Amino acid sequence: MKASLSAAASEHDILGIISRHTDKPGAVLGILEEAQEKNPFKYLPPETLKLISEKTGTPLSRIYSIATFYSFFNLQPQGEHTILVCRGTACHTRGSRSLLEELSCLLGRPDFVESGEHSFTTADNKFTVKTVACFGQCALAPVVSVDGVIHSRVTSAGLKAILTRVGKGGKKS
Numbered sequence: 001m002k003a004s005l006s007a008a009a010s011e012h013d014i015l016g017i018i019s020r021h022t023d024k025p026g027a028v029l030g031i032l033e034e035a036q037e038k039n040p041f042k043y044l045p046p047e048t049l050k051l052i053s054e055k056t057g058t059p060l061s062r063i064y065s066i067a068t069f070y071s072f073f074n075l076q077p078q079g080e081h082t083i084l085v086c087r088g089t090a091c092h093t094r095g096s097r098s099l100l101e102e103l104s105c106l107l108g109r110p111d112f113v114e115s116g117e118h119s120f121t122t123a124d125n126k127f128t129v130k131t132v133a134c135f136g137q138c139a140l141a142p143v144v145s146v147d148g149v150i151h152s153r154v155t156s157a158g159l160k161a162i163l164t165r166v167g168k169g170g171k172k173s
């Protein structure tokens with residue numbers, strides 16, 4: 001698994017992406033977006049950032065500052081499924097913390113909420129869990145997004161059903 005995780009999009013792929021963006025405004029941003037999309041784990045490994053820096057003549061520090069500024073760029077391998085749990089006030093008052101605690105336990109990270117981290121990926125790379133500040137759907141709290149699909153008024157039972165649907169099957173840690 002480790003070997004495949006380090007396998008970035010191939011140099012050939014990256015060069016192809018760069019050639020399509022040559023002379024376009026905001027080229028580096030577009031190149032990074034495509035390179036991440038091309039990566040099987042939807043992230044930008046160091047070797048990819050270095051290659052983009054070399055081939056575009058953009059300082060590596062600039063590449064990193066772009067990749068860390070925009071929240072949609074990932075510098076760590078992402079899971080097959082992405083679960084976003086809202087930690088905004090409305091969702092918090094309607095139980096998002098306990099949902100997140102339950103989710104973290106189900107996915108083998110019972111310490112996650114207390115850790116202060118904002119995301120984790122399961123060891124099998126099946127799930128990435130992230131917290132978000134607000135989906136702008138506070139009337140539907142608590143809100144959870146799974147692979148881009150918003151689920152509203154999520155309950156503990158609803159959460160387990162969602163996990164089962166996307167393949168976890170409710171395994172306890």
Ligand code: FES
Binds near residue numbers: 088091136137138
């Ligand atoms: S606080 Fe959760 S959607 Fe706004």
